[in-house]
Amino acid sequence: MGERIGGAALTSLGELLAGPVVPAARGLLGCLLTAGGVTVRLTEVEAYSGSGQDAASHAYRGRTERNAVMFGPPGYAYVYFTYGMHWCLNVVCGPPGFASAVLFRAGSIVEGVETARARRPRIRQERDLARGPARLTAALGIDRSAYGTSLLDGTGPVQLRPAPSPVPDEMVACGPRVGVVGDADRPWRFWILGDPTVSAYRRHSPRRRRNDQAPE
DNA sequence: GGGCCGATCAAG
DNA sequence: TTGATCGGCCCA
Numbered sequence: 001m002g003e004r005i006g007g008a009a010l011t012s013l014g015e016l017l018a019g020p021v022v023p024a025a026r027g028l029l030g031c032l033l034t035a036g037g038v039t040v041r042l043t044e045v046e047a048y049s050g051s052g053q054d055a056a057s058h059a060y061r062g063r064t065e066r067n068a069v070m071f072g073p074p075g076y077a078y079v080y081f082t083y084g085m086h087w088c089l090n091v092v093c094g095p096p097g098f099a100s101a102v103l104f105r106a107g108s109i110v111e112g113v114e115t116a117r118a119r120r121p122r123i124r125q126e127r128d129l130a131r132g133p134a135r136l137t138a139a140l141g142i143d144r145s146a147y148g149t150s151l152l153d154g155t156g157p158v159q160l161r162p163a164p165s166p167v168p169d170e171m172v173a174c175g176p177r178v179g180v181v182g183d184a185d186r187p188w189r190f191w192i193l194g195d196p197t198v199s200a201y202r203r204h205s206p207r208r209r210r211n212d213q214a215p216e
Numbered sequence: 217g218g219g220c221c222g223a224t225c226a227a228g
Numbered sequence: 229t230t231g232a233t234c235g236g237c238c239c240a
Contacts, residue, residue, distance in 0.1 A: 084233030
């Protein structure tokens, strides 16, 4: 039988994603993500709640062209570009219009290791190939072209499948999200305890601007 | 139209 | 600890 989330037995991944985003994030641990000839088992995810509810969410200030897919139905890919060079992948959750999503932060490669290595020749340790949200998309060859595609119905370049074996609660930890400023203390990051592919936690720290004077 | 900042990564 | 590097968003 499927594992229980929030007291209800899950019958499908689609049902999981259609529900509240925090249990959805928890339930995505252990699921399989396939793209570009590489499959990872998700080991670390973060929940971002709906428009106006979560200051850390890209949908917080309402709908824009970039985040438009977040306002649609669950199960679709929200891909964004950051720091001038990295792509990150989310799956939209919750009811249409709510704009919550789960960020895929890390995974362990279960298929296509050589393909992933070819994409990231400078990464030596296998456990680092998809350790971090931008490394994960790089290993799977995911970029803007996956934006708005379904992760569930087999029509898109990225496919999400249920966990072959559910991750038990005693193997799951949660804590604050990485690099988040607003609502920084919500424990909405979930990861598999002891897994070497989980990215190192770094709380947001403000950068000094170039011409800052030292305080008196 | 201009300026600032970021759900990051990897080298030093 | 810091530079790279540029799209999105806000404000004027």
